[in-house]
Amino acid sequence: MLFSKKxxxxxxxxxxHVGIIMDGNGxxxxxxxxxxxxxxxxxxxxxxxxxxxxxxxxxxxxxVFAFSTENWxxxxxxxxxxxxxxKENINFDSPKFKDEDIKLVTSGDITKFPDELRTSLEETIxxxxxxxxxxxxxxxxxxxxxxxxxxVNNLIKQGKKSITEEDIINNLYTKDLPPLDFVIRxxxxxxxxxxxxxxxxxSELYFPKTLWPDFNEKEIxxxxxxxxxxxxxxxxxx
Ligand code: IPE
Ligand code: IPE
Ligand code: MG
Numbered sequence: 001m002l003f004s005k006k007x008x009x010x011x012x013x014x015x016x017h018v019g020i021i022m023d024g025n026g027x028x029x030x031x032x033x034x035x036x037x038x039x040x041x042x043x044x045x046x047x048x049x050x051x052x053x054x055x056x057x058x059x060x061x062x063x064v065f066a067f068s069t070e071n072w073x074x075x076x077x078x079x080x081x082x083x084x085x086x087k088e089n090i091n092f093d094s095p096k097f098k099d100e101d102i103k104l105v106t107s108g109d110i111t112k113f114p115d116e117l118r119t120s121l122e123e124t125i126x127x128x129x130x131x132x133x134x135x136x137x138x139x140x141x142x143x144x145x146x147x148x149x150x151x152v153n154n155l156i157k158q159g160k161k162s163i164t165e166e167d168i169i170n171n172l173y174t175k176d177l178p179p180l181d182f183v184i185r186x187x188x189x190x191x192x193x194x195x196x197x198x199x200x201x202x203s204e205l206y207f208p209k210t211l212w213p214d215f216n217e218k219e220i221x222x223x224x225x226x227x228x229x230x231x232x233x234x235x236x237x238x
Pocket of ligand 3: 023024025
């Protein structure tokens with residue numbers, strides 16, 4: 001019967017690994033006549049809300065794009081502001097994250113960061129390494145092309161003369177994570193901007209208009225409902 005058929009819940013078809021390009025912080029601030037770094041600060045609050053929401057819905061892995069290899073083109077003031085926010089908030093000492101069962105990992109070349117920031121990230125990674133409720137992968141100084149190049153360079157160092165797809169996968173920064181099922185880019189821009197190119201070969205893509213600082217549980221629910229409707233065929237026929 002048409003009306004008695006219970007609508008399938010989006011919770012029955014969830015992605016395992018979600019990727020988010022957290023875009024629109026600058027526009028969010030500019031629209032309010034505020035400096036861009038205020039937008040980045042609000043972006044951190046959005047990240048807290050989104051991690052909580054994803055955990056609640058039963059998602060296990062989240063990769064977020066926080067600073068790209070191209071973002072070095074921005075002003076020193078903006079870059080320093082972003083680095084300070086990462087240092088102060090991603091150490092999981094702050095009350096919001098303190099007791100959460102979250103493991104922090106990073107993707108990207110953090111050796112290029114100021115010592116204090118690098119050490120703070122390394123300490124949090126070490127301190128949370130045995131947590132298993134949720135994995136937050138922070139892509140910082142990350143680029144999809146650079147990730148593939150460093151993977152191939154690793155393989156050359158290992159003495160490989162020819163390589164397989166598995167070899168590449170096992171040498172990407174994300175080697176301990178499953179492939180990306182779902183990539184969301186906030187702010188309505190419809191491009192990938194050098195995010196996880198290899199990892200998203202078969203991801204579902206979604207470009208909501210909402211600016212990143214406005215993201216919350218409701219917005220995440222909308223994204224997951226969208227994902228639940230997608231029919232993934234992987235080249236086959238269903
Ligand atoms: C994304 O927001 C955050 C980073 C790139 C660090 P933007 O700063 O790119 O915000 P818009 O795109 O200028 O609005
Ligand atoms: C992508 O956003 C990088 C991050 C969100 C960290 P950008 O704002 O840097 O990308 P473009 O410049 O619009 O492509
Ligand atoms: Mg942007």
